[in-house]
Amino acid sequence: MLNEWQIDCPYCGENFITTVDASAGSQQYVEDCQVCCSPIVFHITVATDGVLAAVDVNREND
Numbered sequence: 001m002l003n004e005w006q007i008d009c010p011y012c013g014e015n016f017i018t019t020v021d022a023s024a025g026s027q028q029y030v031e032d033c034q035v036c037c038s039p040i041v042f043h044i045t046v047a048t049d050g051v052l053a054a055v056d057v058n059r060e061n062d
Helices: none
Strands: 001-007 013-021 025-034 037-045 053-059
Touching: 001 053, 013 037, 013 053
Parallel strands: none
Antiparallel strands: 001 013, 025 037, 037 053
């Protein structure tokens, strides 16, 4: 299931919407910021019922 999620880039602070695939379960991956192109680490949390629970973002070396 694809979900749109609004985040703030931990580098430049710009706000943008990204698409998250909750069907893969909880996961972690790196995606570049759509504004400044810096690598953002996404921490995706999916509840046991398959619903997207949270999206947390950090700088790559944090």
